[in-house]
Amino acid sequence: MPIIGRMKNRRLGKTGFEVSEIGYGAWGIGGTMWIGASDKESLAAVNRAIELGVNFIDTALVYGNGHSEELVGRVVGESTRKVRVATKVPPKNRLWPAPPGVGIEEAFPRDYIVRSAEESLKNLRLDVIDLLQLHVWNPEWTSREEWRRAFEDLKTQGKVVSFGVSINNHQPDSALGIIDTGLIDTVQVIYNIFDQSPERNLFPACIRRNIGVLARVPLDEGALAGRIHEDTVFPEGDFRNFYFRGDRKKQVVERVGALVRDLGLEDASHLPAIAIRFCLSHPAVSTVIPGMRSIGSVEGNAMASGQGPLPASALEILRRHAWDRDFYK
Numbered sequence: 001m002p003i004i005g006r007m008k009n010r011r012l013g014k015t016g017f018e019v020s021e022i023g024y025g026a027w028g029i030g031g032t033m034w035i036g037a038s039d040k041e042s043l044a045a046v047n048r049a050i051e052l053g054v055n056f057i058d059t060a061l062v063y064g065n066g067h068s069e070e071l072v073g074r075v076v077g078e079s080t081r082k083v084r085v086a087t088k089v090p091p092k093n094r095l096w097p098a099p100p101g102v103g104i105e106e107a108f109p110r111d112y113i114v115r116s117a118e119e120s121l122k123n124l125r126l127d128v129i130d131l132l133q134l135h136v137w138n139p140e141w142t143s144r145e146e147w148r149r150a151f152e153d154l155k156t157q158g159k160v161v162s163f164g165v166s167i168n169n170h171q172p173d174s175a176l177g178i179i180d181t182g183l184i185d186t187v188q189v190i191y192n193i194f195d196q197s198p199e200r201n202l203f204p205a206c207i208r209r210n211i212g213v214l215a216r217v218p219l220d221e222g223a224l225a226g227r228i229h230e231d232t233v234f235p236e237g238d239f240r241n242f243y244f245r246g247d248r249k250k251q252v253v254e255r256v257g258a259l260v261r262d263l264g265l266e267d268a269s270h271l272p273a274i275a276i277r278f279c280l281s282h283p284a285v286s287t288v289i290p291g292m293r294s295i296g297s298v299e300g301n302a303m304a305s306g307q308g309p310l311p312a313s314a315l316e317i318l319r320r321h322a323w324d325r326d327f328y329k
Ligand SMILES: NC(=O)c1ccc[n+]([C@@H]2O[C@H](COP(=O)([O-])OP(=O)(O)OC[C@H]3O[C@@H](n4cnc5c(N)ncnc54)[C@H](OP(=O)(O)O)[C@@H]3O)[C@@H](O)[C@H]2O)c1
Pocket: 024, 025, 026, 027, 028, 058, 059, 135, 166, 167, 188, 216, 217, 218, 219, 220, 221, 222, 225, 227, 272, 273, 289, 290, 291, 292, 293, 294, 295, 296, 297, 298, 300, 301
């Protein structure tokens, strides 16, 4: 297979981990908010990703209430290759995103963080978590003891190697304070052709402080995969019914159409690879973590690795396609 062995690695900030520049986003395989993939298909997709050089998987305790972690644990346990696993502690109050004014004692009490990590370890059938992230972040919590002491406890007990936060949707600057504490290793942030806002302040701070960056939702939940049409129907119970509700599919079709035209593409078939290469073109990004429940998506995305940054002329076009909106609301 010509594409095997092409995957490039990058250093994940001060963790020192050499992670594949394309990681695996394991939200979709949890099977609750994304409906459609069978476990058999999901396992095949994760296995294929590892075969193609992916060595970093991002999951979360909340994805399918532990189901995503269980599937990831199964694949990683059976793999002969070293695969780094990142997971997340859900806020105790189950509020996404973290609302202003709500105290850390409601979201991340110290003992709760520790218990949540222990539950993830069980689901993953691992002795140690490579990267534990808080699944939301509120800058009002920066000076609080809860997260600092929980991280210390987990590190001392040898249960977690490194720590990060997954930043609230479209609020990249909300992590600048915690980055400055020097106490986290990574951030996870929405970064794609439509939301380029992390470039302003977050990425320079990450480069300055050697913080690893996980670029999440690189395909805008499928919009930048060119997969959304005005008549697209999602399965009942799938979160995309909310994300792409009302006239949003129409808006997406117009935006993606303009993108395809400006880039001089015949159709949207090359868009996923371009969207992923857009993320990889920024030097602050350590790994891009597309969701890919199908082998076809895995193979398409793996091919985007190792091609270097997009040409300046293409990046200049893409700059004009930033789109300031929040479909998670
Ligand atoms: N708050 C948080 O911390 C948070 C929130 C959201 C996401 N995340 C993380 O970020 C990851 C990525 O985000 P996401 O999964 O929500 O969205 P995404 O990566 O932007 O998009 C996923 C969608 O794109 C499709 N796709 C992927 N590669 C493709 C290709 N080459 N060609 C055509 N279609 C392709 C997938 O299809 P198939 O699945 O059908 O193959 C799926 O429908 C998540 O899995 C999760 O790990 C974290």
